[in-house]
Every structure is written in C-alpha cells, then in structure tokens.
Amino acid sequence: MDNNRILNVANLVAGYEIKKGFVKAVDNVSFTLNKGEFLGIAGESGCGKSTLAYGLMKLLKDNALIKSGIINFNGNDIQSYSNEKMNQIRWVDMSMVFQSAMNALNPVLTIGEQLTDAIFAHTNDSKEKAKGRALEVLKLVDISADRFDSYPHQLSGGMKQRVMIAMGLILKPDLIIMDEPTTALDVVVQRTIIEKIQDLRKEFNFSVIFITHDLSLLVEISDKLAIMYAGKIVEYGKASDVFLHSLHPYTKGLMNSFPSLTGPIKRMGGIEGKPPDLLNPPEGCRFAPRCEKAMEICFKEYPKTYVKSDKHWVDCHLYNKEGNVNG
Amino acid sequence: MLGDVFKLFIENKKAALGLCILLFFVTVAILAPVIAPYDPKVNKIETIEILDTDRGRNKTVEREKIDEFNERRVYTQEVETTYEKNTKKFPLNSPPSSDHFFGTSHAGQDLFSQVVWGTRITLLVGLVTGLFTTVLSLTLALLSGYFGGIVDDIISLFTNVFLVIPSLPLMIVIAAYITVKGVFPIVLILALTSWPWPTRLLRSQVVSLKNRDFIKVSRSLGEKHSYIIFREMFPNMISLVMASFFQSTMGAIMGEATLEFIGLGNVSIVSWGTVLYWAQTNGALLSGAWWWFLPPGICIALIGTSFALMNFAIDEISNPKLRKR
Amino acid sequence: MGENILEIKNINKHFPIKSFRGYGQYVHAMDDVSFSLKKGEVLSIVGESGSGKTTTANVIAGLYEPTSGEVYFEGSLVPRKMHRKKELDYRKKVQMIFQDPFSSLNPTHTIFSILERPFKIHKLASGKKNLRNEISKLLETVGLEPAEQYIDKFPHELSGGQRQRVNIARTFSVNPELILADEPTSMLDVSIRMSIMNMMLDYRDEKGISYIYITHDLAGARYMADRIAVMYAGMLMEIGTAEDVINSTFHPYTKLLKSAAPSPEEGLNRPKLTTKGDIPSLINPPGGCRFHPRCPYYKDECSKEIPGMKEVSKGHFARCIL
Numbered sequence: 017m018d019n020n021r022i023l024n025v026a027n028l029v030a031g032y033e034i035k036k037g038f039v040k041a042v043d044n045v046s047f048t049l050n051k052g053e054f055l056g057i058a059g060e061s062g063c064g065k066s067t068l069a070y071g072l073m074k075l076l077k078d079n080a081l082i083k084s085g086i087i088n089f090n091g092n093d094i095q096s097y098s099n100e101k102m103n104q105i106r107w108v109d110m111s112m113v114f115q116s117a118m119n120a121l122n123p124v125l126t127i128g129e130q131l132t133d134a135i136f137a138h139t140n141d142s143k144e145k146a147k148g149r150a151l152e153v154l155k156l157v158d159i160s161a162d163r164f165d166s167y168p169h170q171l172s173g174g175m176k177q178r179v180m181i182a183m184g185l186i187l188k189p190d191l192i193i194m195d196e197p198t199t200a201l202d203v204v205v206q207r208t209i210i211e212k213i214q215d216l217r218k219e220f221n222f223s224v225i226f227i228t229h230d231l232s233l234l235v236e237i238s239d240k241l242a243i244m245y246a247g248k249i250v251e252y253g254k255a256s257d258v259f260l261h262s263l264h265p266y267t268k269g270l271m272n273s274f275p276s277l278t279g280p281i282k283r284m285g286g287i288e289g290k291p292p293d294l295l296n297p298p299e300g301c302r303f304a305p306r307c308e309k310a311m312e313i314c315f316k317e318y319p320k321t322y323v324k325s326d327k328h329w330v331d332c333h334l335y336n337k338e339g340n341v342n343g
Numbered sequence: 344m345l346g347d348v349f350k351l352f353i354e355n356k357k358a359a360l361g362l363c364i365l366l367f368f369v370t371v372a373i374l375a376p377v378i379a380p381y382d383p384k385v386n387k388i389e390t391i392e393i394l395d396t397d398r399g400r401n402k403t404v405e406r407e408k409i410d411e412f413n414e415r416r417v418y419t420q421e422v423e424t425t426y427e428k429n430t431k432k433f434p435l436n437s438p439p440s441s442d443h444f445f446g447t448s449h450a451g452q453d454l455f456s457q458v459v460w461g462t463r464i465t466l467l468v469g470l471v472t473g474l475f476t477t478v479l480s481l482t483l484a485l486l487s488g489y490f491g492g493i494v495d496d497i498i499s500l501f502t503n504v505f506l507v508i509p510s511l512p513l514m515i516v517i518a519a520y521i522t523v524k525g526v527f528p529i530v531l532i533l534a535l536t537s538w539p540w541p542t543r544l545l546r547s548q549v550v551s552l553k554n555r556d557f558i559k560v561s562r563s564l565g566e567k568h569s570y571i572i573f574r575e576m577f578p579n580m581i582s583l584v585m586a587s588f589f590q591s592t593m594g595a596i597m598g599e600a601t602l603e604f605i606g607l608g609n610v611s612i613v614s615w616g617t618v619l620y621w622a623q624t625n626g627a628l629l630s631g632a633w634w635w636f637l638p639p640g641i642c643i644a645l646i647g648t649s650f651a652l653m654n655f656a657i658d659e660i661s662n663p664k665l666r667k668r
Numbered sequence: 669m670g671e672n673i674l675e676i677k678n679i680n681k682h683f684p685i686k687s688f689r690g691y692g693q694y695v696h697a698m699d700d701v702s703f704s705l706k707k708g709e710v711l712s713i714v715g716e717s718g719s720g721k722t723t724t725a726n727v728i729a730g731l732y733e734p735t736s737g738e739v740y741f742e743g744s745l746v747p748r749k750m751h752r753k754k755e756l757d758y759r760k761k762v763q764m765i766f767q768d769p770f771s772s773l774n775p776t777h778t779i780f781s782i783l784e785r786p787f788k789i790h791k792l793a794s795g796k797k798n799l800r801n802e803i804s805k806l807l808e809t810v811g812l813e814p815a816e817q818y819i820d821k822f823p824h825e826l827s828g829g830q831r832q833r834v835n836i837a838r839t840f841s842v843n844p845e846l847i848l849a850d851e852p853t854s855m856l857d858v859s860i861r862m863s864i865m866n867m868m869l870d871y872r873d874e875k876g877i878s879y880i881y882i883t884h885d886l887a888g889a890r891y892m893a894d895r896i897a898v899m900y901a902g903m904l905m906e907i908g909t910a911e912d913v914i915n916s917t918f919h920p921y922t923k924l925l926k927s928a929a930p931s932p933e934e935g936l937n938r939p940k941l942t943t944k945g946d947i948p949s950l951i952n953p954p955g956g957c958r959f960h961p962r963c964p965y966y967k968d969e970c971s972k973e974i975p976g977m978k979e980v981s982k983g984h985f986a987r988c989i990l
C-alpha cells in the first residue's frame with residue numbers, strides 16, 4: 017500500500033431508495049488520491065458528484081445510503097464505520113466545505129461561536145485555546161479578528177464562504193472535500209478564494225477533492241481531474257493530460273462548451289441531449305445516446321477501462337486494449 | 344391542473360379521512376328531517392284518537408236561547424267531538440335510551456334530534472362565514488398586494504387596526520347591540536372579526552408571487568392586470584386559499600358555538616352551540632348529565648379534526664418536502 | 669447594421685429604502701448610464717452582482733421607470749407612462765429573457781397555455797387549432813421536437829434547458845426587434861449552454877434582431893457580442909468592441925475581471941490578483957470613481973470627482989483618468 021496514498025475508493029455504489037427502486041447516483045466508482053494532491057471532479061447536474069462527496073464523509077441521510085464498495089482512508093476501511101467512529105474522524109482528519117454557505121451557517125450564532133463549536137465537538141480544548149485557534153484560522157482566510165463576533169448575515173457572500181473554509185481547516189485535517197464552494201460567488205471573489213486555498217495547501221499540505229461543474233476552473237487548479245457522467249467516472253488523469261489530450265467524447269464535448277478569452281472566436285458545439293434516468297440507466301455506455309461517435313457495441317456493453325498511460329484512463333469503446341482507436 | 348390537484352388531494356389519506364367526516368356531517372344536515380325521530384323542541388308526544396262516532400259520542404247539540412227583547416228564540420247548533428288524548432311526556436333529564444339515543448334535556452327534549460337538526464345551523468353558519476371571509480380577504484389581499492401604493496397603504500391600515508382588536512370582546516360588543524333575530528347576525532359578527540388575519544396572510548403571498556419572474560414576464564409581454572391577477576397569480580394561491588377557507592370555517596364554527604355558549608347568540612335556534620348553552624345553564628356538568636354536553640362537544644371536535652386533516656393534506660401537497668416518499 | 673435601434677442617455681435609477689432604519693436613503697442601482705445599440709448588433713453588458721446590469725435591462729424593458737434620464741427606441745423618446753396601444757407596441761418589439769428558467773414559467777400552466785398568451789395579447793393568431801399549429805412550429809424552431817411531446821406538459825416536467833428553450837420560444841413568438849437576455853444560461857448545465865447561445869446567434873443572423881446580452885462571464889460575452897460594456901457598482905466603466913475591451917483592456921476594473929476569469933490555456937502559473945476588497949455598498953457608494961478604493965492605479969483626484977467617459981480609441985470609451 018502506497019504510503020503516499022491517502023484515499024482509495026474502490027467500486028463504490030451509493031444512491032437513494034425510492035418507492036420505485038434504487039437510484040444509483042454513484043455507480044461503481046473507483047479512484048485514488050495522494051497526500052497533498054488536488055483532485056477535481058467535474059460533472060453536470062445529476063451526475064452523482066454531490067452524492068459521492070457526502071458518501072465519502074458518510075454524511076448520507078434518510079433514504080440516501082452507500083450500498084457497497086470500499087472507502088479506504090488513511091489505511092482504514094471507513095465504509096463500515098459506525099456514526100460514532102466517523103464522528104471522531106470527521107473534521108479532524110477529513111472535513112467538508114459545503115455549497116452555499118448561506119445554508120450551512122447557523123444564522124443565530126456568531127461565526128466565532130460556530131468555529132469554536134467545531135473545536136469543542138472534537139477536542140477537549142479549553143475556551144481560550146479554542147478561541148485562539150479560531151482567530152488563527154480566521155486570519156488564514158483573511159478575515160479580521162474583529163469579525164469574530166459577527167453574525168453570518170453581517171458578512172458578504174465571499175466572506176461567508178471563507179468562514180466555511182476556515183471551519184474546514186480548523187482542526188488541520190488531511191483531506192478537505194469541497195462541494196461547489198465558489199459557484200454562487202462573483203468571479204473576482206471566486207478567484208481570491210481559489211488563490212487562498214492554493215496558498216493554504218502549500219503551507220499545510222492537505223489534499224483537496226474539489227467538485228464543480230466549472231471545468232475551465234478545474235483545469236487551471238487541479239493536479240488530477242475526474243470526469244463524472246451519470247454516476248460513473250468516464251475519464252481520469254492529470255489535469256493537463258485530460259485537457260490537452262481528452263479521450264472520452266463527453267470530455268471533448270465539455271471542453272468544447274467553454275468559450276475562451278484568448279484565441280480565435282469560432283463556433284463551439286456543446287453537447288445535445290440530456291443525461292439518462294439513473295433509476296433505470298441504459299445498458300452499455302451511458303453517454304451513447306448523446307455521443308457522435310457511438311457504435312453499435314456502445315449501446316450493448318459497458319466499455320472496459322483503457323489505460324493510456326500511468327494515471328490517465330478512460331472508459332470508452334473507442335479505445336481497445338492496445339490503444340488503437342476503434343471505429 | 345385543478346383535476347390533478349383534486350386527485351392528489353383524494354389520494355392523500357389524511358384528506359380522505361377529513362373529507363369523509365365532513366361529508367358525513369353534511370349528509371346528516373341534509374337528511375335531518377329523515378334522521379331525527381322527533382322535533383327538537385318538543386318534550387312530549389301527543390296522540391289524539393278520535394272515538395267511534397257510531398256509538399253516538401259525536402253528537403250535535405242544540406241549544407235554545409230566549410231573546411226577550413226581540414221576542415224571539417235563538418237556536419245554535421254545535422258539534423261536539425269526543426276524543427281521547429294520550430300525552431306521552433318525555434322523561435326529564437334522562438340518560439340515553441332506545442327511545443332517546445342521546446337522552447333528554449331538563450325540559451324533556453330529545454337531544455339526539457337537537458344535535459341532528461343542530462348540524463344544519465352549525466354547518467351553515469360555518470361554511471357561509473368561511474366562504475364570505477375567504478372571498479373578502481382574497482379580494483382585499485389581491486388588490487392591496489398587486490397594486491401596492493396607496494391602495495395597499497389604506498387596506499393594510501384597516502387590516503392592521505382590526506387585527507389588533509381582540510376578536511372575542513369585539514364579538515361580544517357587536518352581539519350585544521344586535522336585536523335582529525335569526526342566524527344572519529351571527530354570520531355577520533363572525534365575518535367582521537375574522538377577516539383581517541387571512542387578508543394579511545394572503546397579501547404576503549400575493550406580494551411574493553408578484554416578484555416571481557413569470558409575473559414579470561407577463562407584464563413585459565403586455566398582459567392585462569386582470570388576466571395576471573386571476574389567471575396567473577390565483578392558480579398559484581389555491582392551496583393557501585383552501586387552507587385559509589378551512590381555517591375560517593373552523594373558526595366560524597367555534598365562534599358560533601362560543602357566542603351561543605355565552606348566551607350572546609340567538610338561543611332560540613337549534614345548533615350545537617345552543618345545546619351546550621342550555622346544558623350549561625341547566626347545570627348539566629354539575630349534575631353529571633354527560634349525555635347533554637358530550638355529543639355536541641364531540642361533534643365540534645370531529646369537525647375540527649376533519650378540517651385540520653384536510654389542512655395537513657393541503658400542506659403536504661403544496662410542499663413536496665413534507666410528502667412521504 | 670445601420671441606425672441606432674436603442675439609445676439610453678444618463679439613466680439614473682435609485683430605489684428608495686422603505687425599512688425603518690434606512691428611511692430616506694436610496695440604493696443607487698444605476699447612475700449616469702448611457703449607451704447606444706445599432707440594429708442587428710449584440711451588445712453584452714458584463715458585471716458582477718450589484719453592478720446594475722439587471723436593473724438596466726429592466727429599465728429598457730419598461731419594467732422599472734428610470735429616476736431620471738431618457739430611453740430612445742427606434743429614434744423616438746419612450747415616454748414614462750404609455751397608453752395601452754403604445755405600450756403593447758413597445759412590449760411587442762422589446763422582449764426579455766430571464767435568468768431562472770423555472771421561475772419564468774407559471775407552474776400551474778401548460779406549455780401550450782404559456783405560449784398562447786403572446787399570440788393572444790398581440791392578436792397574432794386565433795382559433796384553437798391555428799394556435800396549436802403556430803405553437804408547435806415555434807417549439808420546433810427552438811429545438812423542442814416533436815412538439816407534441818412538450819406542448820401539453822407542465823414546467824416541472826421539463827429539464828432546465830428545455831424550460832429555457834420555452835422561454836426563448838416565447839420571446840421569439842412576437843418577432844421582437846430587441847431582445848434583452850439576462851444571464852440566460854447561467855443556471856443551465858454547461859453542455860447545454862452552448863446550444864442555447866448558438867440558437868440565439870442563429871436567430872440574430874436569420875432575422876436581424878438586436879440583443880443586449882447580460883452576463884458575468886467575460887468569455888461568454890466575447891463569444892456572443894459585437895460590443896461589450898462593463899459595469900461596476902451601478903456605473904458604466906468601459907465600452908467598446910469585444911476585441912478592444914478584451915485585448916486592449918483599458919479600465920483597471922476590466923483588467924481585474926480579465927485576470928480573475930478562468931482561463932485553462934494559461935495553465936497553473938497565473939499571476940495573482942493584485943486587488944483586494946469587495947464590491948461597495950450601493951446605498952453609500954464611494955465618492956468620485958466608484959472603483960477607487962480597490963484600484964491599484966489610484967490617484968488623489970480619483971476620489972474627488974467621477975471621471976467622465978473618455979474616448980481611448982475610436983469607439984472605445986473608458987471612465988478613467990488614466
């Protein structure tokens with residue numbers, strides 16, 4: 017087992033029990049993450065990325081659950097951990113920054129109280145020590161100490177999101193999962209927060225799983241990139257590889273959906289159609305109905321994984337074992 | 344769209360139960376003349392049996408009167424009918440029996456008949472008041488919420504003033520001055536005291552709907568105000584209007600019972616409230632005549648439950664998060 | 669392209685604050701906004717939240733009355749209060765597409781009854797069968813075919829992209845001259861955005877419609893627009909052709925936007941942002957140039973007086989003293 021490896025997810029299946037059956041939002045997903053690495057997970061609505069994020073933290077509730085698979089974190093198989101055991105890990109070893117800070121922050125508590133609450137929940141620190149840690153982490157995210165006693169509604173959207181990041185950092189975890197942390201923010205604020213995250217990563221060397229639909233952003237900031245579609249990871253590799261040498265037609269389609277600020281202005285394609293119903297996913301490759309290059313076999317059989325090089329793989333019938341392009 | 348909403352409503356267990364209870368009482372009210380064994384106000388049954396005339400008991404009697412002044416005789420003829428009168432007085436203050444399912448009152452009136460006939464007045468007052476209040480508050484809410492400006496300011500002022508006045512004392516004061524007989528004054532009193540709350544509620548919804556994009560789109564297409572209010576906004580308010588209607592109706596039923604109970608309503612009509620009034624003034628509670636006050640009380644509770652259930656169902660339907668998967 | 673189809677001059681829009689604490693104060697949503705639009709042109713207004721771009725669209729669409737300033741449409745002044753006939757005419761020619769595809773559709777109406785309204789209001793068609801035909805054709809124009817599959821559905825039965833197509837179909841149905849599109853794709857999935865944007869461009873090519881395309885995404889503006897206007901805190905900061913604004917960027921704020929926008933080609937080693945600070949409050953905006961508290965080129969005179977729009981090169985203006 018690689019000492020550098022912090023997370024190993026194998027054949028994870030998770031989703032929602034509804035009257036009509038089980039919706040597999042995460043269907044047989046596998047990937048790995050090393051220490052200090054930044055993994056970006058890109059996908060559109062309904063691809064299962066949020067379910068994956070919550071599933072890794074074992075935060076799925078009500079009718080959402082993990083059906084099978086292995087989540088190996090820091091050498092431990094946490095998929096079988098009870099809630100009490102997970103509480104010891106959560107926030108201390110792995111934490112999460114939620115989408116929409118407006119909904120994640122308690123409006124009737126000051127941000128100082130919420131930060132120290134997180135500390136009290138997981139450690140036996142004294143009040144002074146907790147406050148000290150909270151102030152420290154607020155400084156890290158560029159929020160002045162006099163905001164310690166502010167209520168969430170007194171802060172701007174960007175500041176609230178930075179408080180969320182502070183909360184994610186406060187117990188110095190090894191892994192932070194961020195679920196669309198900058199989606200609701202203006203582009204300048206988004207850039208400041210991304211820069212802040214990079215700075216903090218350099219200082220503390222934690223790993224990040226960053227989930228968003230904004231592929232152009234991910235390409236810039238990720239080490240590794242995973243493209244999710246309809247509950248499966250269809251392509252995975254180094255960000256530069258996936259961007260410059262995209263293999264999967266969906267990845268290519270996505271890359272072709274972002275107009276750029278540089279280079280010639282030409283008509284871009286986008287992708288027609290919409291994602292499949294995850295309650296009864298189609299047989300074979302799930303992207304086949306929308307794929308320009310779909311062949312007969314694509315509708316019948318799910319593609320085997322083709323590994324292009326160390327760390328760059330894709331699930332697509334266009335490539336056979338030797339890397340020759342089919343069809 | 345309405346058809347779908349109705350179907351959803353019926354399928355919901357709570358709504359179905361609530362609706363059944365309500366329909367049960369409506370049926371009782373409609374069929375009161377058939378169901379009630381006796382007139383609610385009588386305390387005896389008189390049967391008259393005319394005796395056999397053949398035996399000469401029915402006779403014509405001739406009387407002679409001498410009018411001395413006019414020097415003549417005046418004859419009058421009268422027919423006398425002989426009959427037997429059987430008076431069966433109802434037992435006074437008696438517990439339920441096979442003749443009187445709910446027993447009898449202090450004056451011997453059949454309580455079952457009273458409750459059955461009372462259903463009519465109670466439901467009538469409740470539903471009419473509920474309807475009137477809902478229509479009034481909806482109209483005011485739409486006008487003030489949609490047009491805003493000075494119309495809104497005036498209507499809101501009145502609403503807020505009336506809202507602050509406590510309704511029970513207001514009811515008592517108005518009732519004390521009304522001398523007109525009958526049920527209508529009660530409806531009036533109840534409507535006058537219950538319109539502010541739903542008006543405020545509905546107005547808030549109108550204001551929030553007005554800011555929804557599809558209303559802005561309608562305006563930008565050049566849609567007329569009347570179309571926007573009635574065809575665009577109103578369908579989105581149906582669940583709140585229905586809930587408001589149920590609440591108003593229930594409030595009116597309780598209000599009527601309260602007014603009657605404290606003697607301010609018209610105590611000569613028969614409603615559940617008046618039954619409770621007479622029960623209370625005749626010390627039924629103290630004398631342990633549970634059959635007097637329990638049935639009307641249970642009926643009021645049942646109707647309240649039925650409206651509450653239907654209200655829950657409407658909440659569940661309009662807020663999908665509350666529905667059970 | 670030729671004459672101006674739209675011209676707005678010195679528009680101010682101040683919203684009075686009605687709460688107890690803020691009474692007597694105003695939100696300065698728009699201040700001294702002026703620009704023109706030629707027939708068949710696409711102008712993109714780019715800005716962050718609070719920039720006033722949505723308010724501008726609402727004023728042009730006639731949903732808000734400007735506090736002061738004039739709007740000229742097709743050469744003539746648009747009066748504040750129009751009587752019904754003139755109002756209908758204006759509303760037929762100037763249409764708006766909103767950002768949220770779901771809240772733009774009445775959830776209690778079918779697609780058919782939503783789309784028949786423009787026909788009925790502007791008396792463009794009548795008769796149930798006729799209307800159904802027209803609406804079906806319209807749905808097919810925006811890529812919703814077969815129309816039968818969509819025409820009797822309710823909004824919640826359609827996906828986000830499909831709903832936005834219905835919205836666009838609605839705007840197209842009255843054959844407008846000017847379409848105001850307020851971030852029409854920002855709530856849609858990434859892969860769908862392109863087809864919606866392309867559809868709008870195709871329609872422009874076919875019918876010669878003019879667009880005002882509002883967005884926060886500079887790259888999207890570059891793709892769609894002939895000219896770009898950059899707004900900040902209620903004021904216009906820079907305006908010019910798309911190439912000028914993006915390649916010969918003049919105003920410091922536009923430079924900030926450019927450096928903040930994601931650009932995968934530039935890779936990981938991008939220079940950091942040099943500007944801190946947040947968007948100012950619109951209730952008490954900074955005196956003088958509204959960007960001065962955050963501007964790396966700040967000089968004393970920037971906080972004293974609001975700079976006028978200066979012509980930097982032909983057709984390229986910026987509100988900056990540099």
